[in-house]
Amino acid sequence: MRRLHLQSKVDNWLTYGLVIFAYIVIRILIASGNISSALQGQLVPITAYIVMAVSLNLTVGVLGELSLGHAGFMSVGAFSGVITATLLTNAIPMSWLRLALAMLIGAIIAGIFGFLIGIPVMRLQGDYLAIVTLAFGEIIKNVINVIYIGYDTNGIRVSMKNTSALRLDEGGKVILNGPMGAVGITKLSSFTAGFILILITLFIVLNLINSRAGRAIKAVRDDKIAAESVGISTWRYRMMAFVTSATLAGAAGALYALNYSTVVARKFDFNTSILILVFVVLGRMGNIRGSIIAATVLTVLPEVLRAFNEVRMLVYAIILILVMLIRNNTPLQRLLQIIGIRRRNNNLSTVEEGDDA
């Protein structure tokens, strides 16, 4: 036990270390001008995707329920974050504070949505839960598509029809313009802010996993009936994981949206949910560091593959297939070990011994 416990502690520090190290390296690269502008533009989205992947891993890997609507919570966080930041433009001149508040409000509202959606969703499990989360993700997208929000000297106005129905005064400003999305956003996000959000996310998720509540969540994942038989309320802990996951996705959404001048609800559709799920699966479910690496590599990859021009996405897809195959193929992994690409893995040691003899 001491060994296993220590290992998880070492593991966590390794994860923090990796993130801090990557941040410092990229900072140096930026300072020395050794990073392409295209890649530099991807830095904030990468940090947002990392937070998304880590938070989804809480639902998919730790709780063991497949959620296909994670982008929906990102969307809620994105738009409530943008609205918060825009409304506070005059009240708070410090942009970092406005960003922090936008992320906080985005997180809280996404968390509330997570709770409300969780009430029906947590009655289900397995495939049924997955499909219902998918549906909620689509509902969120379509609802945001028809909301118009503006503000003027009289306060905030909301409409479901069009911008003229807002009847804004002359100095009024439209924040959310239905299918056109949020427009005229002041860009507040920065790579450093994203880095800090990743650290906060890691702090919350890793500490949660390695605590009483985290043990209960994992117990519910392994066996609901047994968990209830030892006095663990499955509803409570499934909800806890789901809401925490949604909250962090909300913060990531706010960070992501405030990196652009316009953001539309269509950006946070089913494809985005799947993309984040791919990060989690590729990084191995329940493995937080894996999620971080997968999110980074798969976001950078399309940029790196620009050389392939029009077959870029085809190459991307092929690489994805190959990586998934290697991850789950024992002979292939062994081959890689023999040629020394991969470190020997404990899970495989028994197989190898049998083979060598």
Place this chain on the structure above:
Amino acid sequence: MNRTAKKTRMVPLPSQSIIPERDKAQKPILEVHRLGINFGGLVAVEDFNIAVGRTEICGLIGPNGAGKTTIFNLLTKVYKPTSGAILLDGKDTANMNTVQINRAGIARTFQNIRLFPSLSVEDNVKIGLHNQFKYSMASGIFRLPVFFSSERRSRERAMELLDIFDMTHLASHRAGSLPYGAQRRLEFIRALATNPKLLLLDEPAAGMNPSETEELMSNIEKIRDQFQIAIMLIEHDMRLVMGICEGIAVLNYGKIIAKGTPEEIQSNPLVIEAYLGKKNGRLPC
């Protein structure tokens, strides 16, 4: 068996159930009145009555499909009874769910072992201690002092419990990787960790050889003596049942066909008929 030499005197209650004489001063830990459940039209359990004394080891036997596990599922509210009342420590449990039942003092093991296979042995026990060393989600995330003190105490307690079955050296192993017998013992420890007043064991000796069964029998008695709890067990191994149970109820087709001490049960023609299909013969014990 030398074990049968140690006999308990059983005394009748007003409800016509029997409990050990030493427990008579206190209310029975469990009283069940006319418990029943139907699945659709099928009557799975009907008119089930039993009382279990504070420190009694009580057996529930019967042929396959008689409804023994269903009784356990009713007692722990995995199923909602369609009729009857279950009094735990004198209190009605009608409005409790599985989680509340456990907190009120009933813990159980399962016929087909249900551990948390991907977690370590130690974590499995700590999950059993979930409601005893409490701290909030926020104290866990922010690593407040209560986190460290509770985790330390919960770890110490887990090790104490594992030590009962000499399993401390397995603490860091994955529960799912343990051999079968160790998994059964771990499930037993996990149930015990919830600090129950009544422990339900569903076929604890299944798959064990005679010497392992022998060890299990002394462990069950040791735990009863050490923790002063009642234990109710379902078992097909008659040596175990007749060796350690003080009161036995025999179930067939969802109904109690006999209740009594091991000696009474062994000589009851109804029981022999239910098991062997003929009126004369001997139970395999």
